[in-house]
Structures are given as C-alpha cells and as structure tokens.
Amino acid sequence: MRYVLQKLGFYVAALWAALTLNFLIPRWMPGDPVDIMISKLATRGPVTPSTRHAIELLLGTDSQQPLWQQYIAYLGQISSGNLGTSVVYFPTPVAKVISQTLPWTIGLIGIATIISFLVGIGLGTLAGWKRGSWLDNVIPVTTMLQSVPYFWLALILLFAFGSVWQVFPLNGGYDVYTTSIGLSWPFISSVLYYGALPALTIVISSIGGWMLGMRNMMVSTLSEDYILTAEAKGLKPGRIMRTYAARNAVLPSIAGFAISLGFVVAGSIVTEAVFSYPGIGSALLQAVNSNDYALMQGIFLVITLSVLGANLLVDLLYTIIDPRTRARA
Incomplete structure (x- = not known):
C-alpha cells in the first residue's frame, strides 16, 4: 500500500507540473488567437472593442486579467471539463474536436503499436534464444529500417503502393464518396x-527497436545462474525460454511499451500529415499553425493524462510481474 501511495503522490505532482506547463507554453508562443479570430470576423464588418473582449473571454485569453488569474480560471475550467472553444474549428468546442479525432488515432496508432510490440518481442525472444540463426542476422536490417526518417519511409511506401501499384489509397481515413460513418461493415472495411x-509504416519503423532490445535482454538473461539451474533440473527448453528467460527479459520492454502506448494519443503527426489521416495529430498540427491555444492545451492535456496513466498502470503491474518489486515496497 505504501508503494502505491508513493506512486500516486508522484503522479499527482507530475500532473500538476504538466498542467502548469500546458498553460504557460502556448502563451509564450508568438501570435495571438484573438487576432486570428478577429481577422476572420473583420471580413464581415468592423470589430468593436467589446467584441474583442468577448472573444478573449470565449478563448480564455483575457488580456485584462493578470496571468495568475487566468491560471486559476484555467484550472477551474479543466476541473469542470470545459476545454474552451477552438479557433481552427470555431465555434466547435475543443472537447468535441478531440472526441471526433481521437478514435481515429487510437484505432490506427494504437493497433499498429501493439502489433509491432508483440511481433517485435516474439521475434526478439526467438533471436536471443537461437543466437547466430538467420533470424538473429535479420535484426541489423530491421534496425536499419528504424533509422530511416519516418516521413521518408512513409513517402516511399505511399509512392510505391499508392501511386505506382495503386494497392492502397493515397490519403484519407475512409471512402467519403461511397460510405457513411457508422457501425456497418462497408465503413469498417x-x-x-x-x-x-x-x-504498415508504423510497424516497419518501430519493430526493429523492440526486436533488438528484447534480443539483447534475452542474451543477458540466458547467462544468469537460474537459467543454468533450470537446465540442470531437466526442464523443457520451451518452458525455460518462456517462463524463466523471456519473463525476466521483457521487463524493460514493458516500461518502454507503456510510454509508447501513452503517446498513442498524441498520434503520429508525420504519418497523419503524409497520409492526410483525420486523427488528433492533424488537429494538433493545425492548432499550432493557427496559434489555437485552447485546442493545443486540450490535446496536450489528453496526451499528458494518457502518458501518466499508462506509466502508472505499468508501475502497478510491475508488482505483479516482478515479485522483487513487492519485496522492495
């Protein structure tokens, strides 16, 4: 229990620090979302000072209030679930923008991350168990693919399979001309x-890191005394590999997977930009380009909560996976 309370206290402090930075960083950036909104309204007629003040209140950037009062108001809005109004998608609330784009990112980046982790860990386990095999010799090739710039790999695959052979579409999240959004097989397919x-781009670029990390940990784990003891007791090789070697070798990878899973919510801005995918990464890019404070803060908040939540979950799972953690706690 003490271990759990210590972890909860640490993550609460980390959340407060993240919320503070989330409030300050957009306000330190050049530009003003109020001016952007006024420039849009100016095309329809003159904008009065009262209108400007109303827009400032709407966007949460009231210049007539000191920064600390804006900070208190910001924390109050966050606690009530009010993330403000987006400039890019005005007058749509930020919460609605996030709820519309987040499922696309979780579906794409989340599934791709899980697939690359499971496949990479499985292949890394076999490569470490059978050192010198053909699978072990393939790892340098996979790490080379990981070193290729992310956007460059995406462009190569898009050119090859979207333009030359036309196996996959060039952009978009679904066929907007023949299907409508809903829980139907035409839309899902x-x-x-x-x-x-x-x-496929995400899996190819990330699987090499999981394979290499797991392979190296397997090699290190196989030199431990308890592995030699298990072999001396006559246990089956498959059981030694899974129960004794892989279970201990996978622990560092689980911590890395937690961080990767937390950043799933952030999406892959490069991938979504190259493929024009309607995820939260594209929304974040538009928010930065338009100095949309409210939308940036809302997306950063969701990213912060997901990363902290994923790490907290893994810290708690460590007490189940690794009994030594319970002993230290």
Whole structure:
C-alpha cells in the first residue's frame, strides 16, 4: 500500500507540473488567437472593442486579467471539463474536436503499436534464444529500417503502393464518396483499407527497436545462474525460454511499451500529415499553425493524462510481474 501511495503522490505532482506547463507554453508562443479570430470576423464588418473582449473571454485569453488569474480560471475550467472553444474549428468546442479525432488515432496508432510490440518481442525472444540463426542476422536490417526518417519511409511506401501499384489509397481515413460513418461493415472495411498503409509504416519503423532490445535482454538473461539451474533440473527448453528467460527479459520492454502506448494519443503527426489521416495529430498540427491555444492545451492535456496513466498502470503491474518489486515496497 505504501508503494502505491508513493506512486500516486508522484503522479499527482507530475500532473500538476504538466498542467502548469500546458498553460504557460502556448502563451509564450508568438501570435495571438484573438487576432486570428478577429481577422476572420473583420471580413464581415468592423470589430468593436467589446467584441474583442468577448472573444478573449470565449478563448480564455483575457488580456485584462493578470496571468495568475487566468491560471486559476484555467484550472477551474479543466476541473469542470470545459476545454474552451477552438479557433481552427470555431465555434466547435475543443472537447468535441478531440472526441471526433481521437478514435481515429487510437484505432490506427494504437493497433499498429501493439502489433509491432508483440511481433517485435516474439521475434526478439526467438533471436536471443537461437543466437547466430538467420533470424538473429535479420535484426541489423530491421534496425536499419528504424533509422530511416519516418516521413521518408512513409513517402516511399505511399509512392510505391499508392501511386505506382495503386494497392492502397493515397490519403484519407475512409471512402467519403461511397460510405457513411457508422457501425456497418462497408465503413469498417473502408477504414481498415485506408489505414493499412499508415499502420504498415508504423510497424516497419518501430519493430526493429523492440526486436533488438528484447534480443539483447534475452542474451543477458540466458547467462544468469537460474537459467543454468533450470537446465540442470531437466526442464523443457520451451518452458525455460518462456517462463524463466523471456519473463525476466521483457521487463524493460514493458516500461518502454507503456510510454509508447501513452503517446498513442498524441498520434503520429508525420504519418497523419503524409497520409492526410483525420486523427488528433492533424488537429494538433493545425492548432499550432493557427496559434489555437485552447485546442493545443486540450490535446496536450489528453496526451499528458494518457502518458501518466499508462506509466502508472505499468508501475502497478510491475508488482505483479516482478515479485522483487513487492519485496522492495
């Protein structure tokens, strides 16, 4: 219990620090979302000072209030679930923008991350168990693919399979001309078809890191005394590999997977930009380009909560996976 309370206290402090930075960083950036909104309204007629003040209140950037009062108001809005109004998608609330784009990102980046982790850990386990095999010799090739710039790999795959051979579509999240959004097989199949190439890009670029990390940990674990003891007791090789070697070797990878899973919510801005995918990464890019404070803060908040939540979950799971953690706690 003491271990759990210590972890909860640490993550609460980390959340407060993240919220503070989330409030300050957009306000330190050049530009003003109020001016952007006024420039849009100016095309329809003159904008009075009262209108400007109303827009400032709407966007949460009231220049007539000191920064600390804006900070208190910001914390109050966050606690009530009010994330403000987006400039880019005005007058749509930020919460609605996030709820519309987040499922696309979780579906694409989340599934691709889980697939690359499971496949990479499985292949890394076999490569470490059978050192010198053909699978072990393939790892340098996979790490080379990981070193290729992310956007460059996406462009190569898009050119090859979207333009030359035309196996996959060039952009979008689904076929907007023949399907409508809903829980129907035509829509689901269209989403899977349009998301296959972006997901393949993520898997290819990330699987090498999981394989290399797991392979190295397997090699290190196989030299431990308890592995030699298990072999001396006559246990089956498969059981030694899974129960004794892989279970201990996978612990560092689980911590890395937690961080990767937390950043799933952030999406892959490069991938979504290259493939014009309607995820939260594209919304974040538009928010930064338009100095949309409210939308940036809302997306950063969701990213912060997901990363902290994923790490907290893994810290608690460590007490189940690794009994030594319970002993230290």
